[in-house]
Amino acid sequence: MNIDQFNTEASRYAVRVDETFWILTTLSAVIVILLVTLIVVFMVRYRRGSPAPRGELPNILKHEIEIGWTVATFFLFMFFFWWAGVEILNADSPPAHALEIHVVAKQWMFRFQQPSGAREIDELHVPVNTPIRLSLTSEDVIHDLFIPALRIKKDILPDRYTYLWFTADKTGVFHMSCNQFCGTNHSLMGGQMDIVSKQDYGRWTSAQPEGDDLAHQGEKLFHTVGCSGCHDSPSSTIHAPDLHNIFGRLVQLTDGRVVKADEAYLRDKILLPNKDIPAGYAPDMPSFRGVLNEGQIVSLIAYLKSLTTSPNVEGARP
Amino acid sequence: MSDVSRALQEPWPDLAVQREGVHFGIWVFLASEILFFSGLFLTYAVYRSFNPQAFAEAGRHAEIFYGTLNTGLLLTSSMTMAVALRASGARSRRITLTALALTVLLGLGFLFCKGLEYHDDLSKHLFPGPHFAIASPPAQLFWSLYWIMTGIHAIHMSGGIAAVVTVWVLFWRRTIPVQNSTMEGVAAYWHFVDSVWLVLYPLLYLVGRS
């Protein structure tokens, strides 16, 4: 293992983070040197019994200087807040058509699912120069995905989605790790990320065992676990909503609130169907907790997304 | 003077300062207690704001009769406690002892009703777990908070009752005179515990009634 797997700046964002880091470090070094110089000079010059003149402080040192350095520190810190804040706001939104990879963490491994349906454990292949969006969820405790070379990190929560995105601009093998303490083998939870050229990625994808893509897997599940019995059957006696174009829509609830049907909402609907009932429906859907695992839920949601043709679907964002 | 010498404790210079100090100290402690309960209130507020329907459904299962009765009992006990404090300030030993005794009885009445209510709740399977009565999962959040909030409040009540009984015995045996700074502290604590209940009452018993 090589330190390059950690500290390479594998994206433009990583370069900018490092710039911020070094600017702050320079600033801190200046402050430390200034203070240490002052302290050492005072210690020597005003050691007990030294001949240096003492006496009352000049007036300017008594009050004005205090206000001066308070204000100066304040503006310096505010400047830095602004700098770092702008940095993070710029990095906030991935482009709309980023390649979406699902990450499911459990004690003590990461499972990755590519849009093509390819699955990997503790290893992730991604193409270079392509915006990638990772949508993360956990099956047990809180984990965290940390990719030092990209300077990104996010906690992975059970029953919730969090997101990371990046556009790598260097190929190579980089280190990934879990950074939130998650139990006995926490320190062994991690893996490697292979950033490869687009051609290699295409080759790698086609070399994977033949498998449908996520949406197709989801479609199969939609029929096999019985969703289609109510949601896709005009003759059904049960009054269930049609799920075409559901993803990204705003849904009116019985209590008057309006929520957006994003991944988290759809996931809740599958696992906690009686939370947030849409207006006009009875709370009669069964829960699929225990019936579906995280991977299957991911597939189902991918299928529901594929049913959405509206151009107004919001781009994926962290 | 013997009264005074028995009431004055280290390190206070005189009784007036001691009384003020105890009053001040108990309020600082109450500020701390406010934050203690606010952790629970925050949890409740977050969960309710995200699961309004489930909370309304879950809230309907709470025993509003016991809740309201208990609120009445506590308000009455606060009244008797206020009477006791005023009586002690006026050095009326008999009224102080009577009012304190009434306060203790009302407090015990509260705990008794609470016990009956717990019994009903348990028989209706309202303790979160595998046999929980309400289908919607966030209802378990409401009932978890119900048990924790009322439980902690009941522990505070018991502490209050113990304190009042202790003071009562000290007064009864004339160990300390009825006009005493301890009385201030006990009274302020008792009122505080009642106040907490006044917040719990709408949060736990008046949800989803309309």
Add this chain to the structure above:
Amino acid sequence: MNDTPRHSRSRREIWLDPLLVWLVLLAILAASVWSAFLPLGAFNPTVNLLLAALMLLVLATFLMDLRNAKSVLRLVAAGGLLWVVFLFALTFTDYLSRRPTIGPAPPVHSSILASGPHAV
């Protein structure tokens, strides 16, 4: 001890004030229960909490005697509440802004907002 009147309070004065306050508190309690059953929608919790706040205020002012207390005591009580505000305000800064996140808001179409069950 010197700041309270020694023997001036008659039995009547000792009982009268608290009894009056007690009656007021019971009246507010009755109003709470009554209002809880009115169909006010989202206003029910608001009304209930306002009435609870009113009860607290009456209790603190008259029974806990904050009206006669030194200002430093009122400051302590207010301090406790101020810190509760810190806790709530900053925690809800997170919760209320979690979804949707910062950035351009998702486009909203009136047809979707008005959607009945069949559009969903």
Add this chain to the structure above:
Amino acid sequence: MTDITLPFAPVQETGQASYLDEGHTLLSWLTTHDHKRIAILYAISITLAFFIASVAIALVRLELLEPNGLFLSSDAYNRLFTLHGIVMVWFFLVPSIPATMGNFLLPMMIGAHDVAFPRLNLLSWYLYVIGAIFTIYVIISGGVDTGWTFYPPFSTGFANGHVVTAAAGVFVVGFSSIATGVNFITTTHMLRAPGMTWFRLPLFVWSMYAVSLVMVLATPVLTMSLLLIIAERAFGLPIFDAAQGGDPLLFQHLFWFYSHPAVYIMILPAMGVVSEIFACFARRQVFGYAFMVYAMLSIAVIGFMVWGHHMFVAGQSELADLVFSFLTFIVAVPSAIKVFNWTATLYRGQISFEAPMLYALGFLGLFTIGGLTGLYLASIPIDIQAHDTYFVVAHFHFIMVGASVSAFMAGIHFWWPKVTGRLYHEFWAQFAAITMFLGFNMTFFPQFIMGWEGMPRRYHYYPAVFQIWHVLSTAGASVLAVAYIMPLIYLTWSLRSGERAGDNPWQATGLEWQTTSPPPKRNFERQPVVTEPPYMYHETGHPRSPDDSRPVKPQGNAS
């Protein structure tokens, strides 16, 4: 009640028994209401806690010499660092300065006979002991592996240690903290000596006041969040269970609402201690006294509003990230001002370098570095990289251990003659102070580097590229261990064989120095009267020649 005497009344040998001679039986110590004796009880208990937690981390550091470990299983490793965290934070750092020096000195510095509620004070120590018993039970029965942060759902559903007992121990010790806080606030408000106005309070008293504020208002939220963890784990109430619609992040909010201000519980008292020491050893009034007071109070208050910077990668909203980042930069301003003021206090002083001063100077350096790296962690993009890596570990050790323990040692040495009536051995103390500073930097500076390169914290096995830094860090830790053991030896030795100190060996101005050493049971023979602002180490108004010994104006008289 008050006797007015001349400001320069000589300290008299009264022959009054010192607090140490009030009783020699164990029972007389265990039932004492004397704030000074309670301070000693606390000092002994926290020293034990410190060494228990140090042994735990010594094992961890040894284990980390090799990337694949030397002798521990992963479970044992996890339990050791958890133990280290829990014991250090709640059983050493939080009570360290307030419960020992605060207890001993706060009443003396304001001219009171005791704290406002002596029995509550003793109760607070017993609560500490009960909490410690819970924790010791946890240690003996196999430990707990949640990390000191107790995050659910790991702690509530997955951890395989004694989570409930450990949380209960911290829960109980929380009330000990609250009791101390209530006591200090009331004491400062009600029991100041005549003439001791708010702006004549020594900065140590102000720091105790600020820290009590934090203890009283933050600790209850911690106890509540631990109670919720216990309820979930022991009774199955699904408070933070995401499957039931709960939110594990809510625990993090509640936890950090306490645990960030808790950092200020550890550092504010340290600021108070070194302020006293800089003034005394530079023979100079503390520069910008009023600003120092405001800075401490604003740190205490704003410190409550910054907890969200622990959750930048946890999944809180971006708006919350920005708000908390902003407030964190704000709270750094008063800390910076304090550093400038301490430096300026040295200007035109008569500086001498006894051990307390060396420790205090060490504090200044370590606190500056710890504080500046705090700015890194307040900047969201940098924090995302550094979060939960050794960078964070190094940062908070600079503040909580580097700065805070340096100040603790500074205070111990400074007030040792007052507490025991004996002088410690100056050479060994200076040697220990310098060793500690060097050992500390050697231990923790490498951690900044490996942290930034991506070494996660709480890792048993680690990538071999980081081994060099871990070896350096462990080497530093051994130096640090020596520096911690040395004072234990020479201070114990001085108890019997140290030179008699006299009442005021440092010629300091505070009221605590105007009484005998060790002080009598009621601190002062007569009620002291305060006539001067604090730190009148030099005449103001006219220049003096460099070599004359400056007249010291005690803050008041008390004999």
